[in-house]
Amino acid sequence: MHDSTTTYDRIRPLLWTEAGLQVLDQRFLPERTEYRxxxxxxxVAEAIRTMQVRGAPAIGIAAAFGVVLAARQRFRQDPKRWKExxxxxxxxxxxxxxxxVNLAWALARMRRCLAALDGDPEPALLAExxxxxxxxLAANRRMGRLGAELIGGAKGILTHxxxxxxxxxxxxxxxxxxxxxWQRAAARGETLRVYATETRPWLQGARLTLWELEQDGIPATxxxxxxxxxxxxxxLIDWVVVGADRIAANGDVANKIGTYQLAVAARYHGIGFxxxxxxSTIDWNLPHGDRVPIEERSENELLPPYFQSQGKRxxxxxxxxDVTPAALISALVTERGLACPPTAASLRTLRAP
Structure with a gap:
């Protein structure tokens, strides 16, 4: 039996070293693997802003290590007023x-750790x-198990x-x-079809998801x-399985553009979403998804070069x-359990005391 925690999990986007944080620059994948x-x-902020590191949990982790680097620098400059x-x-x-929202969550956690520190802050902040x-990582492995148990014998999965x-x-x-x-299907000799969207305009599906799965020996289309x-x-699709960048307290989900239309199509076809x-992705202070700030990036990420010159109409x-309403979501899987479907009431059962 294959071990999903090793055989199917080889990649690490963030590596801490004594010199600083090594970031796998995802802009160059899959052509080359380059850490910065x-x-x-x-x-670290520039790496996040320019998409060298991306994905809500990874952004939060990178920011936490960014605080460590900041504390190292500020304490060396002024041991008495580094907190200011x-x-x-x-x-x-x-x-x-x-x-x-993971970015703000991680920074808040690092700030709580920092508040109680005297002397050199780096060891404690690094540990945090x-x-x-x-x-x-532990939460991801638990969510993988919970989600697989819920889906059961699905034969076709679409991810975005x-x-x-x-x-x-x-x-x-x-x-x-x-x-x-995939681990379950391989152990049972069953077939699982994995489909990945391109995910324009940055092609995270075509460049990154396919590369990840290929690295781990998991076929995908x-x-x-x-x-x-x-x-x-x-x-051909039994379930659509996606992540989230922010979840409102009522279960509305902000995720990569295109998620909403996948949820609409899945509901029409009677497919699980x-x-x-x-x-940490749940924003308990956000009552619903209409208040999620939607980032807009440069139009030149979409426009062909011909249309990028001045004067073109x-x-x-x-x-x-985009934001997917909670009513279109079959299940929310977290490390603390499931909300099926996600509602304000079912989400409250997942909140830490």
Whole structure:
């Protein structure tokens, strides 16, 4: 029997070293694997902003290590007033990506740790950042098991964007469920079809998800984003499994652009729609999804070069997230259990006391 925690989980996007945080630059995948060393909070923020590191959990983990680097620098500069100076670094990290709530969650946790420190803050802050990273990996493996148990004998899975090791500390959220399902199918000699959308315009599915699965020996089929409904109509898809960047208290889910239309198509075709995310992705202060800040990136990510020159009467709208209403979601899988379906009441059962 294959061990999903080793055989199907080899990739790590963030590696801490004494010199700083090594970030796997995902802009270059799959053509080449290149780690970049970040030695300051500003460099970590830039890595987040420019999509070198992406995925809500990974962004939060990177930010936590960014605080460690900031504390190292500020304490060396002024051992007496470093706590005042580090506030600038917290602000820079917080502004790197506005939608993923894990970023704010991780910074808040690091701030609570920092508040009680005297003397050199680096050892304690480093231990806290490493704990965040380790807890995320454990949570991902538990979510993978829970999601696989809920789906059971599904034969066709569709996933969107990249929700695997590259987007987390390892194993992944939605792609962790795929890994756990593949382990089960391999052990039983069964067939599992994994379909991945391209996920335009950054092609996280085509570049990252397919590369991850290929690295771990899991076959997958790429489709263009607009082919999903056709596959559902042909009964090739049993479940859609996606991640989340922010979940409102009522169960609405903000995720990569295109998630909403997949949920609509799944509901029309009677197909299950699963969201897999740690409880750190739930924004308990956000009553519903209409209040989620939707990041919009440069129109040049969409426009062909011909239309990017000044004077052309063509524009592009490039929102990178959308919000899926809770009513379209069959199940929310977290490390603390399931909400089937997600509602304000079912989510409250997942909240820590």
């Amino acid at each position: 060393l970040c030695t300051s909070a500003q460099e 100076a580090i506030e600038k670094d917290f602000a820079v990290l917080a502004e790197a990506r506005p939608t993923a 950042a490493q704990a965040i990273q380790a807890e995320d 964007c990249n929700t695997g090791s590259l987007a987390t500390s390892g194993f992944g959220t939605a792609l962790g469920v795929v890994r756990a399902l 790429l489709i263009c984003d607009s082919a999903a409904a056709l596959l559902m109509r042909r009964r 699963m969201v897999v995310a740690p409880t 063509v524009q592009a709208l490039n929102p990178v997230f």
